[in-house]
Amino acid sequence: MRRWNGWGEDSDDYALGDDARAFLKDRVGAGTAPRDAVLQQVLEALPASRLPSGAPFETEARLRVLHARGQSFPDWVALRSGRVGPCADGVALPSSHDEAAQALASARRLGALVVPYGGGTSVVGHLAVPPVDRPVVNISLERMNRLLSVDDKAWLASFGAGTPGPQVEAQLRSHGFMLGHFPQSYPYSTVGGWVVTRSSGQQSLRYGRIEQMFASGRLATPRGQWSVGGVPASSAGPDLREIVLGSEGRVGLLTEVSMRLRRLPEEESFHGVFFPDWASAVDAVRAMVQADLPLSMLRLSNEIETETQLRLAGHPQMIRWLQRYLGMRGIDRGQCMLMLAVTGTLAECRRTRRDALAIAKRHRGVHVGKGMGKTWARNRFRGPLLRNALWELGYAADTVETCVNWPAATGLMRAIEQAAHDAMAAENERIHAFTHLSHVYRQGCSIYSTFVFRSAGDPDANLERWRKLKSRVSEAIVAHGGTISHQHGVGVDHAPYLPAEKGALGMDLLRAVARELDPDGIMNPGKLFS
Amino acid sequence: MRRWNGWGEDSDDYALGDDARAFLKDRVGAGTAPRDAVLQQVLEALPASRLPSGAPFETEARLRVLHARGQSFPDWVALRSGRVGPCADGVALPSSHDEAAQALASARRLGALVVPYGGGTSVVGHLAVPPVDRPVVNISLERMNRLLSVDDKAWLASFGAGTPGPQVEAQLRSHGFMLGHFPQSYPYSTVGGWVVTRSSGQQSLRYGRIEQMFASGRLATPRGQWSVGGVPASSAGPDLREIVLGSEGRVGLLTEVSMRLRRLPEEESFHGVFFPDWASAVDAVRAMVQADLPLSMLRLSNEIETETQLRLAGHPQMIRWLQRYLGMRGIDRGQCMLMLAVTGTLAECRRTRRDALAIAKRHRGVHVGKGMGKTWARNRFRGPLLRNALWELGYAADTVETCVNWPAATGLMRAIEQAAHDAMAAENERIHAFTHLSHVYRQGCSIYSTFVFRSAGDPDANLERWRKLKSRVSEAIVAHGGTISHQHGVGVDHAPYLPAEKGALGMDLLRAVARELDPDGIMNPGKLFS
Structure with missing residues (x-):
C-alpha cells in the first residue's frame, strides 16, 4: 500500500546505516525523531463534505484525505503533523473522457472549484485546495490508466491521461515500443501530469522532454471539449499544444494524450x-x-x-x-x-x-x-524514499531545480547553495546543500539542488524554516536569470516568482488564455498565478 | 537589383531549353506570353499617401510599392498586371528596437494599421494591406540586419530581426558558427520572418525547425516591450516563445531574436x-x-x-x-x-x-x-526563379505544402494532385502537378506539391483559376487531417482553413492572445484570422 504521508510503498524503506547517520550528524547536527499524526486522527478530524447529498462525487473521508496533498514541503508538514488543511469535498474518479467531462459539468452546476488529480506527486503544491467558502472537488484521472491505441507506422500511442509511468512502459513494451520518460516520480506520476507540468525525465538527452513527446491531447474544459495537436509539425499559427503543456489544470482537464514513441533499444x-x-x-x-x-x-x-x-x-x-x-x-x-x-x-x-x-x-x-x-x-527511482528515512531521523529534505545558460551555470549553482546556508544561518541552523546538473542542452543545463536540515519539530516552525530557505533560494535563481523551474512546474510554491520570468505582459497573456477557456475561474485556482 | 514583380535579381534567369518547353507544352498546352505592366505605370497610378505631412514615415511611391506585396499567387497577379491594390501609406525603416517601437507608437497616434515587413517573401499573403478607410503603414525591419552579439559558450547569437539568410550565415561564419536554416526563400527571407511564420529549412532533419532554433526574442507591442524565452528549457508554465512563433505580426513587432547555433560541420x-x-x-x-x-x-x-x-x-x-x-x-x-x-x-x-x-x-x-x-x-535556392521563366512563357505556378502522419501521407499526396486536376478540369484546362516529401519526422512527413498551368491572361480570370485550385487542394488537405501549412504559414490565403485545425476554442484562444497585446487590433489585421 502506498504511504499516505510520505513517498513510496509502506513496505519499502531506504536504510541509512551508521556511517550515513554519522555523516548527517556531522553536517547538520543530531535530529530529533518526530511525533507524526496517524491517519485515523486525520480522518476523524476531517470536516464534513459541503456537497449536497446525491452529488456525483465520492465523499468518503479516506478518499478525500488521500487526494488532498502532494509531495511538496508544505504537503509533508501538513500530512506528518496531521494538520491536513483544506480538503476537497468530494472526489470524482472518471473512467473515460466523457465521464471526466460529466464530472466537470457537475462541478460547474454545483458551483464547485476543481482541482485535477493525476498521480499526486507534485512537489510544488499543484494539488493545494484553496480555503474558500464554496465546495471544491478533485477530479482524479487514476482510473484512466490504459493504453487506448497504438499506431505502429506513425509511432504514436494514446493513453488515458492518468496512466502512471510503469503502466505506460509495460503496456507499450508488448508492442515493441517505449516512451522513455523517466522522472524520479515515475512510479506514480502520470502521463497527463507530465504534460500539464512540462516534466522532464532522466534520459531526456535521448528521449526529449515531454514537450517533444506530446503529439496531441484531448481536454474537457468549462467551455466544452478541446483538442490540440496531431501532426508531426506545422506552421499554421502558434502551437496550441504549448498552451496545454505547463497549463497546470488552469485551462481544463487533460483526459487523453497521444505520445510519440521510440523502439526499444538493443x-x-x-x-x-x-x-x-x-x-x-x-x-x-x-x-x-x-x-x-x-x-x-x-x-x-x-x-x-x-x-x-x-x-x-x-x-x-x-x-x-x-x-x-x-x-x-x-x-x-x-x-x-x-x-x-x-x-x-x-x-x-x-x-x-x-x-x-x-x-x-x-x-x-x-x-x-x-x-x-x-x-x-x-536505484534510480528510490531517491525520494530517502526523504522518509531522513524524516524519521528528525531531518527535513527539499529540492529546487532550475535551468540556465552555460555561462551562468556554475555561478548560479554556488549562489543556490550559498542562499540555502544564509537562510539557515538566520535560523541558527546548519544545512547540507548539494547539487547536480541533471539535464544538459547545447545552450545550458538544469541545476538540481537538495537540502537537508533538521526538522524544527513544531509544524509552524518547520514551515517557517522552509519558507526562508525557499524564498532565499528562489530569489537567487531569479537574480541569476534561471527559470523558476526546469521540471517541477510552478504550482503555488513558485507562483510568486513566475512574473520575473514571464514579464507583466506575459502574465496577462496567461491569464487571458485561462479566462478564455475557463471564464468563471473554476479550474485549479491559485496555481501558476492567482 | 531585386525584381520588383518576380523572384530574384534582375540579372538572374532560369533558362528553359527546347526540351523543357516541349515537356510543358505536352503536359498543359502552349502558353501565351503575358503583357506585364511596368513599374513606372504602377508608380504613376498609386494613390497619394493618406498620412499627414510630417508623419515619421517614408511616403515615396517606389518605396511603398516595393513593400506592398509578397510572393503569393495573388501578389504575382497584382504586380504583373499592374493592379497592385491597396498599398501602405508610408514605410518606416527603423534601425533598432527603440526606433521600431517609436514607429509603432507613431502608427498608433496616427490611427494607422501596421503591416510588418521582413524580406517580402511570403507566399500566403502575410503582407496584404487591408482595404480600409484609415492609414496603413509598413514597418520594415530590413535595416535591422546585423549580428548583435555571440555567446560562444552557450552557442547563442542575437540578430536584428530583419537579417536575411545569407547575412545570418556570413556574420556567424567568422565566429566558427552557423544557424543552418535554409528555406528556399533563404536569399531574402529574414530570421525574424522565419520565427513569426514558423519556417522550416531544407536541412531541418539536422538543424531543426525554427522553433528549435529560436531561443529568445524581443518585441515591440502596442502595450509596450515584451521579451520571451532565454533559458534552454523550462517547466514554468506555457512556453511563451510558442505564442510568438507563428504569430504573423498579430501580437507585435519582433525586433530582435537570439538563436541557437551549431558549429560549422567538417x-x-x-x-x-x-x-x-x-x-x-x-x-x-x-x-x-x-x-x-x-x-x-x-x-x-x-x-x-x-x-x-x-x-x-x-x-x-x-x-x-x-x-x-x-x-x-x-x-x-x-x-x-x-x-x-x-x-x-x-x-x-x-x-x-x-x-x-x-x-x-x-x-x-x-x-x-x-x-x-x-x-x-x-541550385538549391534557384527553384523560385523557374516561376519567372514559366510566367514569361505564359505559365503560372504555385505550391502548397502540408504535414501529416505516415499512414496518411501517400493518400494525401495523391488527393492533393487529384484535387488540382479536378479544379482545372472545371476550367477546361490541364495542370501539371508534382510532389515531394521535403521534411521527415519519426511521426510523419511534410508534403510539398507544385502546380503549373497556363496563365489565363486576364488577371481576374487568372485569379479565379487559382482560387478554384487553391480551395480544392486546401479542402483535400483538411479532409485528410493534414495541417494547412507546414512551413509557409497562414497569412490570408490559409486563414479560412485554420479553424478546421485549431477548433473553435483554439481560434478563440488565438484571438484572445492577440487582443491582450494589441487591444485595438492594429497589428497585421486579417492574417491568421479576421
Missing part, C-alpha cells in the same frame, strides 16, 4: 566517471553535449553531492577501495561524479561510449566502469 | 538515390528517419516530380545516360528520386552515408553518386 548501460574538480567536469559535460554525442543521460554531481552519495550509499569498504583507485589516478578531494548513459543499437552504444569517454579523458575524467552505473540505474 | 555531401517506385521509396525514407540516422536532409520526389526535374534540368544527353544506367539496375518508369544529405564530422558522414545507403538498398534504391547531389545543392 542495449543500454550506465557509467560512472570521476573528475578531479568541478571545472574540469563541467567543461567535459558541455563538450559532450555540444559534440552531439547520442548519449541518453549526463548527470553531473558537484563535490558535495558526490561525497554525500558515497557516504549515504552504505558500502564504506567499497568506497574506500574506490577512493584508493581514484587517488592513484590523481583524483582526491573535490572529486565530482558524472553518471552517463548510452542507449541504442549495439554499434551506437559502443561508439558513443568510446567518444564520450575520450572527451572525459581529455578533461582528466576517470571511468570507473559499469558497476557503479548499474547500481545507480537499479 | 563535411557535407548530397546524394541522389533512385527507387523503382513510390511505395519502396517512401518505406525507405520512413525507415531512415525512424532509425534515427543523423542525416541532414531527406527529400523524396514522387514519379511526376522526378520526371519533371529531369526534363527541366536541361541536360538531355546526361539524363539519357542516367536512364540507361538505372534501366540496367531495374529502375524504369515510375522511378522516384531521393536527395539525401549527410553533414557532420568526417567519421559521422562516412557512417551515416553507409547506413542510409544500406537502408536504401534494402528497398531497391540505387545510389547514383554525388554528382547529381552537387548540382542539386548548387
Whole structure:
C-alpha cells in the first residue's frame, strides 16, 4: 500500500546505516525523531463534505484525505503533523473522457472549484485546495490508466491521461515500443501530469522532454471539449499544444494524450566517471553535449553531492577501495561524479561510449566502469524514499531545480547553495546543500539542488524554516536569470516568482488564455498565478 | 537589383531549353506570353499617401510599392498586371528596437494599421494591406540586419530581426558558427520572418525547425516591450516563445531574436538515390528517419516530380545516360528520386552515408553518386526563379505544402494532385502537378506539391483559376487531417482553413492572445484570422 504521508510503498524503506547517520550528524547536527499524526486522527478530524447529498462525487473521508496533498514541503508538514488543511469535498474518479467531462459539468452546476488529480506527486503544491467558502472537488484521472491505441507506422500511442509511468512502459513494451520518460516520480506520476507540468525525465538527452513527446491531447474544459495537436509539425499559427503543456489544470482537464514513441533499444548501460574538480567536469559535460554525442543521460554531481552519495550509499569498504583507485589516478578531494548513459543499437552504444569517454579523458575524467552505473540505474527511482528515512531521523529534505545558460551555470549553482546556508544561518541552523546538473542542452543545463536540515519539530516552525530557505533560494535563481523551474512546474510554491520570468505582459497573456477557456475561474485556482 | 514583380535579381534567369518547353507544352498546352505592366505605370497610378505631412514615415511611391506585396499567387497577379491594390501609406525603416517601437507608437497616434515587413517573401499573403478607410503603414525591419552579439559558450547569437539568410550565415561564419536554416526563400527571407511564420529549412532533419532554433526574442507591442524565452528549457508554465512563433505580426513587432547555433560541420555531401517506385521509396525514407540516422536532409520526389526535374534540368544527353544506367539496375518508369544529405564530422558522414545507403538498398534504391547531389545543392535556392521563366512563357505556378502522419501521407499526396486536376478540369484546362516529401519526422512527413498551368491572361480570370485550385487542394488537405501549412504559414490565403485545425476554442484562444497585446487590433489585421 502506498504511504499516505510520505513517498513510496509502506513496505519499502531506504536504510541509512551508521556511517550515513554519522555523516548527517556531522553536517547538520543530531535530529530529533518526530511525533507524526496517524491517519485515523486525520480522518476523524476531517470536516464534513459541503456537497449536497446525491452529488456525483465520492465523499468518503479516506478518499478525500488521500487526494488532498502532494509531495511538496508544505504537503509533508501538513500530512506528518496531521494538520491536513483544506480538503476537497468530494472526489470524482472518471473512467473515460466523457465521464471526466460529466464530472466537470457537475462541478460547474454545483458551483464547485476543481482541482485535477493525476498521480499526486507534485512537489510544488499543484494539488493545494484553496480555503474558500464554496465546495471544491478533485477530479482524479487514476482510473484512466490504459493504453487506448497504438499506431505502429506513425509511432504514436494514446493513453488515458492518468496512466502512471510503469503502466505506460509495460503496456507499450508488448508492442515493441517505449516512451522513455523517466522522472524520479515515475512510479506514480502520470502521463497527463507530465504534460500539464512540462516534466522532464532522466534520459531526456535521448528521449526529449515531454514537450517533444506530446503529439496531441484531448481536454474537457468549462467551455466544452478541446483538442490540440496531431501532426508531426506545422506552421499554421502558434502551437496550441504549448498552451496545454505547463497549463497546470488552469485551462481544463487533460483526459487523453497521444505520445510519440521510440523502439526499444538493443542495449543500454550506465557509467560512472570521476573528475578531479568541478571545472574540469563541467567543461567535459558541455563538450559532450555540444559534440552531439547520442548519449541518453549526463548527470553531473558537484563535490558535495558526490561525497554525500558515497557516504549515504552504505558500502564504506567499497568506497574506500574506490577512493584508493581514484587517488592513484590523481583524483582526491573535490572529486565530482558524472553518471552517463548510452542507449541504442549495439554499434551506437559502443561508439558513443568510446567518444564520450575520450572527451572525459581529455578533461582528466576517470571511468570507473559499469558497476557503479548499474547500481545507480537499479536505484534510480528510490531517491525520494530517502526523504522518509531522513524524516524519521528528525531531518527535513527539499529540492529546487532550475535551468540556465552555460555561462551562468556554475555561478548560479554556488549562489543556490550559498542562499540555502544564509537562510539557515538566520535560523541558527546548519544545512547540507548539494547539487547536480541533471539535464544538459547545447545552450545550458538544469541545476538540481537538495537540502537537508533538521526538522524544527513544531509544524509552524518547520514551515517557517522552509519558507526562508525557499524564498532565499528562489530569489537567487531569479537574480541569476534561471527559470523558476526546469521540471517541477510552478504550482503555488513558485507562483510568486513566475512574473520575473514571464514579464507583466506575459502574465496577462496567461491569464487571458485561462479566462478564455475557463471564464468563471473554476479550474485549479491559485496555481501558476492567482 | 531585386525584381520588383518576380523572384530574384534582375540579372538572374532560369533558362528553359527546347526540351523543357516541349515537356510543358505536352503536359498543359502552349502558353501565351503575358503583357506585364511596368513599374513606372504602377508608380504613376498609386494613390497619394493618406498620412499627414510630417508623419515619421517614408511616403515615396517606389518605396511603398516595393513593400506592398509578397510572393503569393495573388501578389504575382497584382504586380504583373499592374493592379497592385491597396498599398501602405508610408514605410518606416527603423534601425533598432527603440526606433521600431517609436514607429509603432507613431502608427498608433496616427490611427494607422501596421503591416510588418521582413524580406517580402511570403507566399500566403502575410503582407496584404487591408482595404480600409484609415492609414496603413509598413514597418520594415530590413535595416535591422546585423549580428548583435555571440555567446560562444552557450552557442547563442542575437540578430536584428530583419537579417536575411545569407547575412545570418556570413556574420556567424567568422565566429566558427552557423544557424543552418535554409528555406528556399533563404536569399531574402529574414530570421525574424522565419520565427513569426514558423519556417522550416531544407536541412531541418539536422538543424531543426525554427522553433528549435529560436531561443529568445524581443518585441515591440502596442502595450509596450515584451521579451520571451532565454533559458534552454523550462517547466514554468506555457512556453511563451510558442505564442510568438507563428504569430504573423498579430501580437507585435519582433525586433530582435537570439538563436541557437551549431558549429560549422567538417563535411557535407548530397546524394541522389533512385527507387523503382513510390511505395519502396517512401518505406525507405520512413525507415531512415525512424532509425534515427543523423542525416541532414531527406527529400523524396514522387514519379511526376522526378520526371519533371529531369526534363527541366536541361541536360538531355546526361539524363539519357542516367536512364540507361538505372534501366540496367531495374529502375524504369515510375522511378522516384531521393536527395539525401549527410553533414557532420568526417567519421559521422562516412557512417551515416553507409547506413542510409544500406537502408536504401534494402528497398531497391540505387545510389547514383554525388554528382547529381552537387548540382542539386548548387541550385538549391534557384527553384523560385523557374516561376519567372514559366510566367514569361505564359505559365503560372504555385505550391502548397502540408504535414501529416505516415499512414496518411501517400493518400494525401495523391488527393492533393487529384484535387488540382479536378479544379482545372472545371476550367477546361490541364495542370501539371508534382510532389515531394521535403521534411521527415519519426511521426510523419511534410508534403510539398507544385502546380503549373497556363496563365489565363486576364488577371481576374487568372485569379479565379487559382482560387478554384487553391480551395480544392486546401479542402483535400483538411479532409485528410493534414495541417494547412507546414512551413509557409497562414497569412490570408490559409486563414479560412485554420479553424478546421485549431477548433473553435483554439481560434478563440488565438484571438484572445492577440487582443491582450494589441487591444485595438492594429497589428497585421486579417492574417491568421479576421
